[in-house]
Each structure stands twice: as C-alpha cells, then as structure tokens.
Amino acid sequence: MVDNPLNSMQWLEYYLDNSPVVFFKWRNDSGWPVEYVSANVLNITGYSKEEFLNNTIHYAQLIHPDDLEQVTREVVEASQSSNSDFEHLPYRIVTKDGEIRWISDITKIKRESSGVITIYYGYISDITDLQTSRENLRNSLLELDKASKLVEGYFEALDTGYILSTSDIDGNITYVNDNFIRISGYSREELMTKGHNILRHPDVPAETFEELWATIKAKKSWSGRLQNKAKNGDSYYIQVTIQPILDENGEIEQFLAIRYDMTEQVQQQEHINLMALYSTMTGLPNLYALVRDIETKKDPLLGIVNIDGFKVLNNHYGYKTGDLIIQAIANLLRSELTSEKISVYHIHADEFGVLGDGCLYQKFIDRLEIFQKEIHLHGFVIDDKIIPIHLSIATSDELRDRLLVSCNMAIHFARSHNEKFVRYDQTIDFTKDYDENIRWTTLLHEAIEYDWIQPYFQPIYDYRTRTVKKYEALIRICKNSEVFTPFFFLEIAKKVKLYPEISMIMLEKTFEVIQREPYDFSINLSVEDMMNHNYTQRLFELLEEERQGGVILEIVESEGIENFDEVNRFIEKAKALGCRIAIDDFGTGYSNFEYLIKLNADFLKIDGSLIKNIDTNVDAEDIVSTMVSFAKKKHIPVIAEFVSSETIFRKVESLGIEYAQGYFIGKPEISLGINIPINL
Numbered sequence: 001m002v003d004n005p006l007n008s009m010q011w012l013e014y015y016l017d018n019s020p021v022v023f024f025k026w027r028n029d030s031g032w033p034v035e036y037v038s039a040n041v042l043n044i045t046g047y048s049k050e051e052f053l054n055n056t057i058h059y060a061q062l063i064h065p066d067d068l069e070q071v072t073r074e075v076v077e078a079s080q081s082s083n084s085d086f087e088h089l090p091y092r093i094v095t096k097d098g099e100i101r102w103i104s105d106i107t108k109i110k111r112e113s114s115g116v117i118t119i120y121y122g123y124i125s126d127i128t129d130l131q132t133s134r135e136n137l138r139n140s141l142l143e144l145d146k147a148s149k150l151v152e153g154y155f156e157a158l159d160t161g162y163i164l165s166t167s168d169i170d171g172n173i174t175y176v177n178d179n180f181i182r183i184s185g186y187s188r189e190e191l192m193t194k195g196h197n198i199l200r201h202p203d204v205p206a207e208t209f210e211e212l213w214a215t216i217k218a219k220k221s222w223s224g225r226l227q228n229k230a231k232n233g234d235s236y237y238i239q240v241t242i243q244p245i246l247d248e249n250g251e252i253e254q255f256l257a258i259r260y261d262m263t264e265q266v267q268q269q270e271h272i273n274l275m276a277l278y279s280t281m282t283g284l285p286n287l288y289a290l291v292r293d294i295e296t297k298k299d300p301l302l303g304i305v306n307i308d309g310f311k312v313l314n315n316h317y318g319y320k321t322g323d324l325i326i327q328a329i330a331n332l333l334r335s336e337l338t339s340e341k342i343s344v345y346h347i348h349a350d351e352f353g354v355l356g357d358g359c360l361y362q363k364f365i366d367r368l369e370i371f372q373k374e375i376h377l378h379g380f381v382i383d384d385k386i387i388p389i390h391l392s393i394a395t396s397d398e399l400r401d402r403l404l405v406s407c408n409m410a411i412h413f414a415r416s417h418n419e420k421f422v423r424y425d426q427t428i429d430f431t432k433d434y435d436e437n438i439r440w441t442t443l444l445h446e447a448i449e450y451d452w453i454q455p456y457f458q459p460i461y462d463y464r465t466r467t468v469k470k471y472e473a474l475i476r477i478c479k480n481s482e483v484f485t486p487f488f489f490l491e492i493a494k495k496v497k498l499y500p501e502i503s504m505i506m507l508e509k510t511f512e513v514i515q516r517e518p519y520d521f522s523i524n525l526s527v528e529d530m531m532n533h534n535y536t537q538r539l540f541e542l543l544e545e546e547r548q549g550g551v552i553l554e555i556v557e558s559e560g561i562e563n564f565d566e567v568n569r570f571i572e573k574a575k576a577l578g579c580r581i582a583i584d585d586f587g588t589g590y591s592n593f594e595y596l597i598k599l600n601a602d603f604l605k606i607d608g609s610l611i612k613n614i615d616t617n618v619d620a621e622d623i624v625s626t627m628v629s630f631a632k633k634k635h636i637p638v639i640a641e642f643v644s645s646e647t648i649f650r651k652v653e654s655l656g657i658e659y660a661q662g663y664f665i666g667k668p669e670i671s672l673g674i675n676i677p678i679n680l
Contacts, residue, residue: 023038025121045062046099074086166255242256297357337354372391394421453475472661539574581601
C-alpha cells in the first residue's frame with residue numbers, strides 16, 4: 001500500500017468523521033447503548049455524537065417501530081450462532097426531526113473466550129437517496145468489515161469503493177488511490193506532477209472552481225457533482241466531498257477528497273432526457289423539442305398538420321391500424337419534407353409540426369399543400385385495405401414568441417370551420433372563441449359556487465282538458481338581473497367537464513318543486529346523464545321518495561344512443577318507479593320512428609323547427625300530419641313545441657295534437673302558472 005501522509009490515528013479520525021458511513025460501537029445491554037460513534041452520525045440521525053455517548057438516546061430508540069422486531073430478531077439469531085459478524089436486512093430509522101430514512105447496517109460481534117458477548121460494532125449508511133450506488137456501498141462496507149482493526153484495514157475498505165485523493169493547501173496532489181488512476185487514465189506520477197487541473201472539463205464553468213476553493217479555504221466542506229476529462233478525452237462524472245484537514249492549531253494542513261463515480265447514472269439521466277424529446281411511436285421529435293427548437297431558429301416558420309376525423313378512423317379500423325396510419329404519415333413527412341431548412345415533429349396523437357428556418361414563406365406553404373394533395377389523392381394501403389386520409393393544415397410566420405400560439409389558433413380555426421388549409425392572418429379574430437370559452441367557463445364555475453343555477457318552468461297546455469297540468473323544467477343561470485339560457489353555456493359545460501355537476505344540481509332543485517306541486521314535470525335527460533351512474537342512482541333515489549307531482553323524462557340527443565340494451569334497462573327501472581318517457585325534438589337529425597319504438601315512449605315531442613312555420617309551410621304541415629297519424633296508431637300522445645301565436649295554436653289543434661308548448665301558452669318562468677292565457 002502507498003504510504004499516506006497522515007499518522008494512523010489521524011487517518012482513522014478523519015475517515016470516520018467524514019466517511020459516507022457511520023461507525024458505531026454498542027454495548028450488549030438493553031436498548032443497545034452507544035459506546036462509540038463517529039461524528040458524522042449527526043448527518044444521518046439528526047442526533048449529535050455527544051447525545052449518544054451520554055445516553056440521551058439509545059440506538060434501539062432510532063429504529064422504526066415496524067422494523068424493530070426484524071432488527072432485534074437478526075441480532076438475537078446472530079448472537080446465538082457462532083457467527084462473528086452479520087448484515088441486517090435494510091431497515092428504517094426515525095431521525096430527530098421525524099424524517100424516515102433507510103439504513104444499511106453491518107455489525108460485528110465481539111465475544112470473550114467464554115463466548116459471552118461484550119460489544120457489537122459496525123457500520124451504518126443512509127441508502128435512502130443512493131439506491132443506484134447501493135451495491136457498490138454494500139461491497140465496500142463488507143470489505144471494510146472483513147479488514148483488520150488496523151487503520152490500514154479501514155483505508156483499504158474505503159479504497160475499494162471510492163476514488164480518493166489528498167492535496168496540499170495549494171491544490172497539489174499528494175496521494176491518489178488505484179480507483180483514481182483507473183477512472184482518470186493517468187498514471188500516479190502524471191497526477192502527482194500535473195495536479196487536478198489536467199482533469200478539468202472545459203464545460204465546467206470557472207465559477208464552480210472559484211466557489212469550491214472559497215469554501216474549502218474557509219475551512220468548510222464542499223460537496224457537489226463535477227464533470228472531469230480522462231486522459232483519453234472521455235468525460236466522466238463524480239460526486240465529490242472535499243474536506244479540509246486541520247492541524248492541532250486549527251490551520252489547514254491538507255485536503256481530503258472522497259469521490260464516487262456517477263457516470264452511469266448521469267448517462268442514464270441524459271438518455272431519459274433525450275427520450276423525453278422524442279415520440280416513442282414515430283421516433284420524431286415531440287412538442288417539447290419543437291418548443292426548444294423554435295427558440296434556436298433565426299427566422300422560423302411553422303406548419304401544423306392534423307389528421308381529420310382520427311377518432312372515427314380509430315373506432316372504425318381499430319387502434320392498431322390507427323397507430324399504423326400515424327406512423328405512415330410520420331414516415332412520409334420525414335421523407336418528403338425534411339431538409340436542411342425543414343424539420344418534422346410529432347406533437348400530438350394525430351398532429352404533426354413542420355418547422356422551417358430560412359425558407360420563403362410561400363414556398364414553405366406550397367410544399368405543405370403539395371403534400372396535402374398527395375395524401376388526399378392516394379390515402380394509405382394498410383393490411384390490404386385502402387384507407388382514405390384527409391388532413392387539415394395551418395401555417396404561421398408570426399414572431400418567435402407567438403409562432404406556436406398563432407399556428408394553434410389557425411389549426412383550431414381550420415378544424416372548426418372545415419377548412420383544408422389556413423394561413424394565420426392577424427386580421428381574423430382567432431382569439432374570439434377562446435375569450436368566449438374562458439368567459440363562459442368562468443361563469444359556470446361561479447354559477448356552481450354561488451348557487452346561480454335555477455330550474456325555470458314552461459307550461460304545457462292540454463287541448464282535451466283546456467288546462468295546464470304539465471311543465472317542462474328548463475335550466476337557467478341567474479346572475480343578478482341577467483338570465484342565461486343553455487344555448488350559451490351547455491356545450492361549454494360539456495367541454496370543460498362541468499356538465500355532470502350542473503346536471504345534478506338541476507335534478508336536485510327540480511325535485512324540490514316536484515315534491516310539493518301536484519303537476520307533471522318533464523325533465524330533460526341526455527345520453528350522458530343516462531350513462532352517468534351517479535346521476536341515475538340519485539334520480540332513482542329521488543323517485544322513491546314521496547312526491548306530489550309526476551315525472552316525465554324527455555330523452556334528448558337520442559341519436560347519440562349506441563347501447564339500447566343499457567338504455568332500455570334504465571327506462572324499465574324508471575317506469576317501474578312511476579316515470580313516463582318522452583322523445584324530444586322528434587323529426588330532426590336522427591330522431592325517427594325507430595327510436596320511438598325502441599325506447600317505448602309515452603309521449604312524442606315534435607321539434608319546434610317543424611311547428612314554428614306550420615301555419616304557412618304546407619310541407620311542414622304534411623310532415624307533422626304523418627307523425628301525428630303514426631303516433632295515434634301507436635296510442636302515443638303528441639306535444640308540439642314552439643307554439644308562438646294563436647294561428648299556430650289553432651293549426652296544431654286542428655291536426656289532432658294533444659298538447660301545445662310555446663310562448664303563446666307561456667314563457668319559462670321561475671314560478672309556476674305565470675302569464676298563461678285562459679279560455680284558449
């Protein structure tokens with residue numbers, strides 16, 4: 001072994017107090033009182049060396065209550081055997097400030113000649129934040145435990161797992177161990193004569209070394225991660241602690257540096273960071289890479305390519321085919337567009353970015369339009385199937401800080417307005433929709449928080465009895481003197497996931513009226529409501545409670561029903577609890593006679609678009625007459641919406657329709673029975 005410049009006792013003291021491990025000696029008494037501990041115990045446990053030595057704290061008191069039985073059992077088993085040393089399974093300790101840390105513990109048993117145990121001694125280390133170095137540390141500690149009690153033994157164990165050096169007060173190397181030589185590639189003689197400067201990596205700022213030297217010359221320990229350069233030019237990374245060694249007068253005598261190799265961990269992290277910038281599906285750079293690269297370009301241009309109706313493609317052909325489509329488009333973009341001036345990115349599931357730099361904007365647009373036409377013309381052949389593909393493309397040449405935002409606005413505009421290609425233009429107010437969405441989203445949150453959601457009730461007139469015995473509950477947001485209809489906020493509520501909460505509030509408040517008023521009340525029920533377990537469960541609970549009024553569930557958006565079996569189970573249970581079912585907006589969209597039969601409806605509600613002009617539009621009258629004729633054959637009463645004048649009121653009556661609803665009968669009001677004309 002190489003001579004070292006410190007005497008044996010100094011090496012022992014410096015090593016033990018500054019080592020990453022803590023040396024302990026315990027008496028074989030209850031609670032394992034500490035007879036000796038190195039000063040670095042404070043770093044791991046929060047307790048000082050003196051607190052252990054004056055018996056303020058015993059070691060057993062540190063061990064986590066859930067691990068004490070394990071540790072005790074291991075001590076007892078080792079003590080009863082003939083073993084002279086043993087290693088604990090990792091266990092937890094509770095520090096002075098209540099923090100929990102994981103500990104690695106190797107203990108040696110000292111016995112008298114009679115076999116009586118006198119002391120335990122060994123080494124503990126904090127493995128909470130050093131899992132990646134756990135095996136190295138464990139091997140080092142095992143070597144240390146097996147070594148002799150002499151200082152040379154401690155030093156050899158430390159030498160095995162760490163990179164060690166000492167230097168004089170000027171930084172000249174006075175000692176290096178074999179690990180230092182191995183990792184640096186320099187010989188001991190080269191290191192001794194040239195010093196640490198030959199290891200400096202040019203990427204490490206000079207300020208780092210200035211701060212390091214200022215710290216250790218102030219007689220303080222410095223710790224940190226450094227990048228070094230080996231003799232062959234390769235980089236390696238170390239975690240280093242440099243401790244000033246003081247003489248008997250308190251002056252710096254030399255510096256002790258303890259390092260361990262972090263190269264593998266750093267390389268793994270760099271690999272992870274690299275992966276974070278690429279799409280795992282296509283191998284293209286992702287959104288994070290695009291944001292980074294926009295900042296580096298001198299004159300950036302941006303295009304966004306979106307696959308139209310990708311959700312439909314996924315649902316129709318399956319997710320595997322959907323992935324193949326994305327990969328095929330990625331490959332085409334890469335092969336057709338990538339150049340010295342153009343880069344391609346996969347920024348979302350069905351969306352790609354094309355970043356240009358130093359291109360003429362019109363030529364950039366032309367290339368994207370040609371690519372779009374080729375895709376539209378040929379589509380893709382996947383698994384022997386020709387799959388038509390359509391793309392929406394948007395471009396922007398805004399300044400760097402608005403480039404991505406403006407292009408996103410343009411692609412949103414293209415999708416919402418069914419435009420194939422949109423070039424961002426500041427004269428178009430792309431922000432209007434965003435501002436409106438934000439305004440209504442804010443209002444919805446406030447409406448929930450401040451209880452602004454209210455049911456309004458519109459009367460439904462019975463031609464046969466000449467009375468109003470039914471009301472439809474309609475949602476409103478009432479903010480001070482302003483009243484907002486769902487036309488303004490319902491779609492936004494669904495987009496921002498507030499619809500279920502709003503729908504539940506409406507249900508509860510409507511039933512408060514139903515429970516005390518002896519009328520029939522229609523409640524609008526969407527497919528989303530019927531598929532919401534919390535909503536339907538609460539509806540059934542309310543239906544089971546005592547109430548004055550009857551309940552009619554008006555099914556809206558019936559074209560969205562896909563699972564009729566599940567819906568019919570819901571309807572059967574609702575009817576068993578006294579509900580009746582109405583089909584709303586009949587005659588529009590997909591609402592047709594098939595839905596009427598499948599849903600076993602009790603009422604048919606003709607959409608207002610057919611009623612509002614029935615007094616002047618012969619075609620509308622013929623369509624409504626057909627619906628009424630069919631309904632009468634099935635004994636299903638009909639309700640006409642949008643009855644806004646006496647002329648329409650009389651026309652509807654002449655067609656044999658049983659019920660009328662509209663402003664001529666009465667507007668939706670917060671109270672029942674307001675402004676209803678008598679003797680109609």
